[in-house]
Amino acid sequence: MLVAPSVLLIVVLSVAPLLAGVALAFTDARLVHNPHYSFVGAANFTRLAGNTMFWSSFRIGIVWAVSVTVLQLVAAMGLALLLNADLRLRGLARVLALVPWAMPPVVVSIMWRMIYSPNAGPLNAVLRAIGLPGDTNWLGSFTTALPAVIAVGVWVGMPQTTVTLLAGLQQVPVETYEAAAIDGAGAWRRFTAVTMPSLRPIVTSITSLNFIWNFNSFSLVYVLTEGGPGGKTMLPMLFTYIEAFQNRNIGYAAAMGVVLVVVVVALLGLYLWSQLRNEDKP
Template sequence: MTGRTLASSPARVAVRRPAGVVTRQRRETAVLVLPSVLLIVVLSVAPLLAGLALAFTDARLVHTPHYSFVGVENFTKLAANSMFWASFRIGMVWAVSVTLLQLVAAMGLALLLNADLRLRGLARVLALIPWAMPPVVVSIMWRMIYSPNAGPLNALLGSIGLPNDINWLGSFTTALPAVIAVGVWVGMPQTTVTLLAGLQQVPPDTYEAAAIDGAGAWRRFTAVTVPSLRPIITSITSLNFIWNFNSFSLVYVLTEGGPGGQTMLPMLFTYIEAFQNRNIGYAAAMGVVLVVVVVALLGLYLWSQLRAEDKP
């Protein structure tokens, strides 16, 4: 009897709280949450709704705008725009390639930085340098590296007897791979830091137990490291995919979408349509399509990852 009374007492205390206390707590919670909600509404929800509304108009970027409702005309026009869908395919190749290569390179670097090596602290600081540099500065630096005439990359190739006159950013065959390499270099530090934090949370006893059972280095990596980091890998991969697909400044400074549209990412195509061709309504329709497609792909990826984690 006493056990039941003690066990049930917390529930009775919670139920018997004065109504004034509950109301005050709710008000305090609302006051604390309200600034964040207002920022989200003003900076995210409102622009999204405004862009969605513009997608159904013939709005143009002029001094005295006059536009009218055109229904789904922009989307119909967009469906027949082969250049936009070509840029979308390029954007998918860019986003998937950069995201996967970032993950592989960052995993290797994180494992290295997690090892007990000399000057490990200095190496961790140096690994963050690409992340700390502004994208415009990174783009200018890599344009100098890729320069076909005086770039250090071609000079290095020439010193070992390889062709040294490659126009990395001006050739149809090398422009996109060269830009992807820059994207991997820029985004790798963020992924490295995230994976390194996860590695430091894996109990060392787990590796010791696996080693005692006869597991080699690769087996310990696949059986211990990867399962332990799976939630982190899922989250950072999702964020990197969104970030890479929506990237603009890096490619704009490097190639401006050239040569011949070989690096024309969807966001760059949308920017040109909005601010050079001044077709705001049409560009808004492109943005809506991109948001829907990216959210759908990301939802499918997250669903598959969560489903895999639920399996025994």
Template structure:
């Protein structure tokens, strides 16, 4: 084969390769569109329940906040603009419940973290019957909130509760009305909230601890570090992203609490345990002011969205640092 023929064949191959992507692009583009259509068709069945049971009630609630809707018979709802929100600004009972809700959420979240960290450290050590202890640690989380509330109401009973019986056997006051006294009702409910939510915090932290390489602790022990130094210099830095995530989620969940407190105290005594979600429920279904309750709900949704934004920001910041 001559040099000219080689040159000609090489040029032809180059031209074929140069034109090859142009001929394949439409095919790839077509495959991409088909994949997107297939993905959309797979997602739609899961989106339908979200739209029906989440988005639709939310949009209805937002619209209802601008009306005077009630549960009274033969009442035609009228558009009232921002009247419900203007009334809400001067409603001291709502803002008192909001303050109590923040105290509840901060207290329960902080105590859940402390108690969960201690229990996770204990479960991460070489205990006997480790599987059984972890199962027992999950027990409060597995119980329905209504059952938990009834059980703790019995424990807190001023006349027949085991808590007062134990205090009496120790020579301490045994006639305390834990859920009926202004000074003890909120702390008593906070204890129950911590007990219920502690397992999920414990298991999350325990999973994070088990991801820490054992070589780090072994090297620290060889350097003479005690348990506190290992916890401060190895465990805590490794768990920082997990702590930020679980704390943010716990705060949102605790702020939205309703069933536990409703069964235990119904917001009493004297509104000392009146959480904002509970106050909104009472305004809607006992006082029958749906429009005004919807305005409260909108405000609480904004608070939860703000908290969720903080959570997502911490997650994004942590991923960016990595």
């Protein structure tokens, strides 16, 4: 009875919309006034199987999600170790580290579009000042658009991962580090033998959550590039949004959503299984 209110909220706000989306995926529903739609079976999924543009966006989404998740973890780990050290103004540094997380995604996107501006952007200005080519159209070039967007994704998501890792670092007993140091372990050995094993459950959980959030990213990339140039940053969520709200094919877009959910759950299940198997090894 104590968990009934929370279970009810989950059912109403999460399970019911998910089931409704799955049901729509088997219809020819369209976003029109007075909609009339019928059951079409697996027709949407059959059509989706031959949609090369969707699968191309799916590959881009995997590259985006994996790259951002891994780089976020590496950068956040370094920052968390730094913020956990006994340094002056550590409290101020911890507050400043949260600034990207506190900014709305649309504001972040507009700010980075200004930074990446090929003519008046400060990034190109700095490159020109140090004698490097400073005329790159970062968000408009086929070769730089996706890396530029990935860099923004890492910058935005790093604070949350940093806070989580920092909380875990503060739970590691100092005596463990002292014992390792007495045994002759250097800084790198203490990190691999003490820090990482202590943080492994946290790393597993935050990496899983980050992968889901990054794969489902929409607003950041939409404001930055709208999927361009030439679809080089067209993430699956953007493709699904365009199909649903511009082409008005709600049933077809719902089928895309179902496929994305199944694939993400399968990838996460494989990742968690490998992590748990490694933890069970002596």
